[in-house]
Amino acid sequence: MQNLFATIIQSASSQASQPLTTGGNASIWSHMADALHQSLERILSLLIAILPGILALLVALAVFALIGTALSALLRFGLTAARFDEHLARRHSSINWAPSTSPTALIARGFFWGCVLLGLIIGISAFDASYATATTLPSSLLSYLSRFVEAAVLFIAGTLIARYLARSVLIGAVNEQLQYARFLSLGVKWLVLVLTAAMVLEHLQIGGNIVGLAFGILFGGIVLTLTLAVGLGSRDLVSRSLESHAEHSGENSAAHPATGIDNSIRHF
Amino acid sequence: MAAADQNPGVLSSSAHHGNALLVLLAAMTPEQLETVLANLTASFPAEELLIASPDTPPANAHPSLRMITAPANNSSWILTATDFANAYQLAEKNEAHAILMLGPESSSLSASELCALANPVLAATDLAVPCYSLAPHAGLVNSAILYPITRALFASRVRFPLAVDLGLSLRMAKCLSDAARRFTAANQGGTPLWPANEAAVAGFAVEQFDVGPRVQLAGPELNTILPLVTGPLFSDIKAKAAFWQRFRPLPPVSNAIFTPPAPATETPADIMPMLSAFRLAYTNLHEIWSLVLPPNSMLKLKRLAATDAPAFSIADDLWARIVYDFLLAYRLRTINRGHLLGALIPLYLAWVASHFNISASGASSEDHIEAVAAAFEAEKTYMVSRWRWPDRFNP
Numbered sequence: 001m002q003n004l005f006a007t008i009i010q011s012a013s014s015q016a017s018q019p020l021t022t023g024g025n026a027s028i029w030s031h032m033a034d035a036l037h038q039s040l041e042r043i044l045s046l047l048i049a050i051l052p053g054i055l056a057l058l059v060a061l062a063v064f065a066l067i068g069t070a071l072s073a074l075l076r077f078g079l080t081a082a083r084f085d086e087h088l089a090r091r092h093s094s095i096n097w098a099p100s101t102s103p104t105a106l107i108a109r110g111f112f113w114g115c116v117l118l119g120l121i122i123g124i125s126a127f128d129a130s131y132a133t134a135t136t137l138p139s140s141l142l143s144y145l146s147r148f149v150e151a152a153v154l155f156i157a158g159t160l161i162a163r164y165l166a167r168s169v170l171i172g173a174v175n176e177q178l179q180y181a182r183f184l185s186l187g188v189k190w191l192v193l194v195l196t197a198a199m200v201l202e203h204l205q206i207g208g209n210i211v212g213l214a215f216g217i218l219f220g221g222i223v224l225t226l227t228l229a230v231g232l233g234s235r236d237l238v239s240r241s242l243e244s245h246a247e248h249s250g251e252n253s254a255a256h257p258a259t260g261i262d263n264s265i266r267h268f
Numbered sequence: 269m270a271a272a273d274q275n276p277g278v279l280s281s282s283a284h285h286g287n288a289l290l291v292l293l294a295a296m297t298p299e300q301l302e303t304v305l306a307n308l309t310a311s312f313p314a315e316e317l318l319i320a321s322p323d324t325p326p327a328n329a330h331p332s333l334r335m336i337t338a339p340a341n342n343s344s345w346i347l348t349a350t351d352f353a354n355a356y357q358l359a360e361k362n363e364a365h366a367i368l369m370l371g372p373e374s375s376s377l378s379a380s381e382l383c384a385l386a387n388p389v390l391a392a393t394d395l396a397v398p399c400y401s402l403a404p405h406a407g408l409v410n411s412a413i414l415y416p417i418t419r420a421l422f423a424s425r426v427r428f429p430l431a432v433d434l435g436l437s438l439r440m441a442k443c444l445s446d447a448a449r450r451f452t453a454a455n456q457g458g459t460p461l462w463p464a465n466e467a468a469v470a471g472f473a474v475e476q477f478d479v480g481p482r483v484q485l486a487g488p489e490l491n492t493i494l495p496l497v498t499g500p501l502f503s504d505i506k507a508k509a510a511f512w513q514r515f516r517p518l519p520p521v522s523n524a525i526f527t528p529p530a531p532a533t534e535t536p537a538d539i540m541p542m543l544s545a546f547r548l549a550y551t552n553l554h555e556i557w558s559l560v561l562p563p564n565s566m567l568k569l570k571r572l573a574a575t576d577a578p579a580f581s582i583a584d585d586l587w588a589r590i591v592y593d594f595l596l597a598y599r600l601r602t603i604n605r606g607h608l609l610g611a612l613i614p615l616y617l618a619w620v621a622s623h624f625n626i627s628a629s630g631a632s633s634e635d636h637i638e639a640v641a642a643a644f645e646a647e648k649t650y651m652v653s654r655w656r657w658p659d660r661f662n663p
């Protein structure tokens with residue numbers, strides 16, 4: 001591009017002394033073609049330089065996945081033959097294992113994914129080395145990639161926590177017979193999801209201060225909405241509870257103040 | 269069920285070196301302790317008794333009785349792993365030949381009822397369990413889940429599998445102590461143990477005795493009780509899967525047939541709050557239930573949610589399948605176990621409402637409980653099929 005600009009400036013200065021001819025046009029086109037050619041050459045040479053790195057990444061991943069599969073199968077076979085699950089169950093009977101997550105299955109799966117992770121790390125470092133030698137850019141791809149992986153883990157964890165908390169709130173609120181149980185559960189879920197999204201974007205360094213600001217506004221808005229909704233929605237409930245308490249003060253209440261279920265019933 | 273034997277001679281004839289009977293008492297008031305001690309001395313020779321209590325007895329009340337200090341019960345309303353571990357430890361230390369565990373409010377048990385629990389374990393029985401005469405509105409978790417599932421899976425007629433008063437032979441106490449050790453080692457000493465299930469698996473002799481009405485201590489509220497009781501029961505069933513998957517005939521009813529309590533003159537309970545709890549749950553927990561229950565059950569629940577209060581009734585086979593499906597989901601960890609047991613509460617309330625409706629229609633409450641237990645037995649094949657092939661058999 002520098003050559004191109006230099007040529008353009010040079011030709012512009014010479015235009016002042018010389019009249020425009022067809023030969024001048026040809027020189028501009030040839031310079032443009034040269035510049036494009038050089039750029040293409042640079043990109044192709046960069047691709048050729050990092051191609052071994054990409055291939056190394058794929059090969060490392062495939063080889064370690066194969067090793068992981070073989071190791072996992074071997075372990076599964078060995079542990080099943082040694083009745084590892086039964087021995088463990090005899091020692092620690094208080095631990096409940098689901099059939100899909102038996103100790104043998106967990107160990108075998110752990111080894112497989114461990115090998116895949118090792119392959120991924122080796123492949124990425126090979127790719128990063130080849131990329132670093134091929135380019136003069138100061139930032140390393142590996143550091144951003146690791147940041148991306150961390151953000152992905154953060155996102156998955158946030159989603160799982162949101163789902164768990166939403167279910168906990170829903171079941172708890174239903175058992176307390178709150179009419180707005182679903183709304184409450186959705187509110188909690190979106191609070192956690194918004195928090196997670198803000199953390200992920202912050203981690204990826206996308207958006208800068210705007211994300212923090214937007215998150216603050218959104219989070220505050222959700223909390224305010226929930227407070228108003230719960231406050232207004234439970235007004236009747238609170239007044240009923242207070243009335244019931246006033247009526248039965250000094251006596252044993254016949255019914256649970258929140259659920260209204262008869263207290264004379266002995267469940268156990 | 270055997271009638272209460274009022275003859276204290278068994279104890280005298282079984283006099284051995286050491287103490288014949290270790291009586292382990294729960295924490296109670298001085299008046300209650302005095303009543304229990306008076307009942308015990310009226311039934312058994314004092315020199316053969318060793319009383320272990322967490323409370324200090326009144327001074328000079330029973331000088332002939334030997335008393336030791338026992339650790340207080342882990343929980344006031346059930347017997348836990350720690351209680352059984354402590355019981356065996358004390359019995360072994362004091363060379364006792366049998367143990368009588370008495371829960372809180374056991375002063376409401378008469379001398380003859382204490383004899384009925386203690387004498388069999390001093391003879392040949394390993395586990396003596398009481399059969400209480402409770403009001404129709406009491407012991408509902410027991411009637412809806414604990415009794416039917418224990419009867420169907422473990423072929424045991426024990427009507428109160430989590431009774432707080434028990435008679436244990438020394439080998440039964442050892443068996444329970446071994447089971448308890450696994451929990452105490454994992455710092456889970458508060459977990460309830462299931463003596464009837466342990467006895468069934470060990471092949472020990474179990475006898476049940478009518479002890480009449482008993483004053484009950486108010487336990488925690490339903491939202492706490494149900495997960496606390498059903499979780500350990502489901503875990504125990506999972507651990508003993510190899511035992512109950514085989515067909516075993518139910519032992520015949522004993523000569524002294526259990527007579528249900530006379531219909532109490534208590535006012536019928538209001539089922540509307542329970543029904544509204546169920547309907548609210550059907551609207552909100554539909555997605556969670558559909559992860560656990562098959563479409564057929566969900567369809568029946570949909571119809572139930574639309575049924576009016578007077579006609580509201582859960583079919584016994586539907587209830588049995590619901591409990592079995594929750595048990596399977598517990599085993600497979602379909603959803604978080606805390607969530608699963610929480611989602612069972614509204615369904616249980618629906619069963620209670622249905623049970624009250626049936627009782628209000630004039631049918632005997634005890635007959636309905638027996639019919640539910642029979643339905644659990646009939647649906648055991650469904651349970652075993654789904655246990656073995658959870659993905660293949662899902663009607």
